[in-house]
Amino acid sequence: MMTVTDATAGVTSRYRVAGGWRESDDTRTLPVISPVDESTIGGVHEYTRDEIDEVFVAAHRAQPRWAARPLTERSELLHRFADRLAENADAIGDVLMMEVAKAGKDARDEVVRSADYVRHTAEDAKRIIGDTQFSDSFPGQARNKLAVVHRVPLGTVLAIPPFNYPVNLAVSKIAPALVTGNTVVLKPPSQGALSALLMCELAYDVGVPPEVLQVVTGRGSRIGDYLVQHPGVDLITFTGSSGTGADLARKAGMVPLLLELGGKDPAIVLADADLDAAASDIVSGAFSYSGQRCTAVKRVLVVDTVADELVARIAERTAKLSVGDPRENATITPLVDPEAATGAERMVNEAVAAGAVLVHGGTRTGRLLQPTVVDHVTEAMELAWVEPFAPVLPVLRIRSAAEAVRIGNRSEYGLQAAVFTRDIDMAIQIAARLDVGTVQVNGRTARGPDHFPFLGTKASGMGTQGVRPSIEAMTRVKSLVVNLRAPDLGASA
Numbered sequence: 001m002m003t004v005t006d007a008t009a010g011v012t013s014r015y016r017v018a019g020g021w022r023e024s025d026d027t028r029t030l031p032v033i034s035p036v037d038e039s040t041i042g043g044v045h046e047y048t049r050d051e052i053d054e055v056f057v058a059a060h061r062a063q064p065r066w067a068a069r070p071l072t073e074r075s076e077l078l079h080r081f082a083d084r085l086a087e088n089a090d091a092i093g094d095v096l097m098m099e100v101a102k103a104g105k106d107a108r109d110e111v112v113r114s115a116d117y118v119r120h121t122a123e124d125a126k127r128i129i130g131d132t133q134f135s136d137s138f139p140g141q142a143r144n145k146l147a148v149v150h151r152v153p154l155g156t157v158l159a160i161p162p163f164n165y166p167v168n169l170a171v172s173k174i175a176p177a178l179v180t181g182n183t184v185v186l187k188p189p190s191q192g193a194l195s196a197l198l199m200c201e202l203a204y205d206v207g208v209p210p211e212v213l214q215v216v217t218g219r220g221s222r223i224g225d226y227l228v229q230h231p232g233v234d235l236i237t238f239t240g241s242s243g244t245g246a247d248l249a250r251k252a253g254m255v256p257l258l259l260e261l262g263g264k265d266p267a268i269v270l271a272d273a274d275l276d277a278a279a280s281d282i283v284s285g286a287f288s289y290s291g292q293r294c295t296a297v298k299r300v301l302v303v304d305t306v307a308d309e310l311v312a313r314i315a316e317r318t319a320k321l322s323v324g325d326p327r328e329n330a331t332i333t334p335l336v337d338p339e340a341a342t343g344a345e346r347m348v349n350e351a352v353a354a355g356a357v358l359v360h361g362g363t364r365t366g367r368l369l370q371p372t373v374v375d376h377v378t379e380a381m382e383l384a385w386v387e388p389f390a391p392v393l394p395v396l397r398i399r400s401a402a403e404a405v406r407i408g409n410r411s412e413y414g415l416q417a418a419v420f421t422r423d424i425d426m427a428i429q430i431a432a433r434l435d436v437g438t439v440q441v442n443g444r445t446a447r448g449p450d451h452f453p454f455l456g457t458k459a460s461g462m463g464t465q466g467v468r469p470s471i472e473a474m475t476r477v478k479s480l481v482v483n484l485r486a487p488d489l490g491a492s493a
């Protein structure tokens with residue numbers, strides 16, 4: 001079992017290129033500063049362009065050999081990787097907690113969830129089957145061609161996860177890519193790089209060749225463009241902000257993209273909803289991990305006849321949230337991005353100045369923003385539309401379900417939505433009209449369980465994640481057409 005000190009020491013003074021170790025020098029070492037207490041918890045190497053080139057050459061050289069290994073062998077390696085992840089959930093979870101200020105229990109749970117993801121993927125990949133077709137099922141064709149249709153890996157996958165799930169959103173890319181025979185170049189978030197490096201060392205420990213799964217660290221703003229435009233990339237699977245994702249898509253060129261981006265998920269509450277249950281789901285959905293979840297509830301659209309009762313219940317629950325140190329499992333912790341804290345504070349103050357009502361919170365100490373509920377937010381306010389990625393919950397009052405659909409669809413985002421009502425037919429009708437990837441009925445917006453399809457429309461993404469969709473996205477169809485001759489079989493016996 002690795003200790004936290006051992007865990008970080010082992011990966012901060014050295015770095016790998018094409019599988020081999022090199023000594024990092026101070027000129028290219030990026031310190032990893034903990035948002036928890038501003039302490040330096042490690043350092044990672046910022047890869048040069050030449051080193052990135054070496055990484056991709058090694059990835060392409062290794063890929064045919066990796067793809068030629070039996071699927072069951074790759075699957076077994078992933079199972080062993082998952083076992084090591086689970087065994088080291090505490091050690092990696094503690095590093096993750098300090099890197100991204102996630103409550104310790106949630107950080108460790110993220111590692112366990114990741115092990116489960118890897119196992120599910122390792123098994124599901126063995127259930128991907130192909131298809132065969134004869135030619136004469138098409139008009140004018142004789143039965144003289146047989147198509148054997150199967151799936152093959154794309155080559156080398158560039159995987160770029162965000163800071164808020166630096167392990168889980170990394171394995172959600174790594175596992176499907178590896179099990180299908182691709183090699184992977186992982187560019188972890190700067191806040192989360194230590195956790196990612198430790199995770200990948202576990203994969204090497206169980207037998208995944210280092211040149212098959214390589215990590216390139218460095219600030220995305222400095223090496224990102226070189227990575228996404230690299231000729232060695234055969235697919236980019238990116239999870240992050242809509243701005244970064246759109247910019248990446250413009251630069252990537254003719255490369256398949258899998259983009260999971262930002263959101264502004266509404267919780268729609270109708271007059272017949274169970275307000276206690278809705279308030280609990282909304283507060284949990286809006287404020288877990290300080291609202292730093294793409295699928296967080298980021299606005300409430302509540303029918304005005306029950307708004308006062310709902311807001312009172314939301315305020316009561318918000319006031320009970322633990323605030324402070326993730327080492328004590330606080331729900332509300334210092335934000336990873338200090339500008340998210342100041343930006344959210346500014347939007348709240350502007351909304352209140354324009355007539356909104358501050359129900360709870362609204363104060364900030366450095367990166368730590370109190371859980372904030374703002375009522376009577378209108379469509380004229382920035383808070384109704386912008387993703388703050390912070391513990392801020394705007395409440396808009398509506399008159400009808402139709403208005404909820406209009407306001408919901410007016411957003412540039414289309415990740416998820418939640419509908420709280422006892423009328424399932426109404427929920428289904430609203431869901432049918434919302435332009436989003438997923439509608440939760442009487443539950444908080446969420447990606448999990450991880451084998452469910454996960455996607456966003458509009459500025460929220462492109463393509464679909466989830467175990468099976470990700471496996472398919474990292475492969476392509478290949479068709480083998482056998483031209484059949486009709487030899488004379490000779491006289492029957």
Ligand code: NAP
Pocket residue numbers: 160161162163164165187188189190191218219220221223224225227228239240241242244245248260261262263293294295387389415456460461
């Ligand atoms: P981000 O700033 O877009 O960064 C995401 C990843 O991209 C990081 O690894 C980042 O590296 C890298 N990156 C930055 N600039 C890049 C560039 N020019 N080229 C290539 N890569 C680049 O997002 P974040 O702050 O980490 O995460 C928060 C955002 O992600 C929110 O908008 C949230 O909604 C979204 N998100 C979406 C999902 C989803 O599944 N839909 C899940 C989680 C988060 P550095 O860390 O070095 O900058």
Ligand code: G3P
Pocket residue numbers: 164165169292293294295445446447448
């Ligand atoms: O923002 C990360 C996204 O994957 C959220 O996951 O399970 O917390 O909804 P979850």
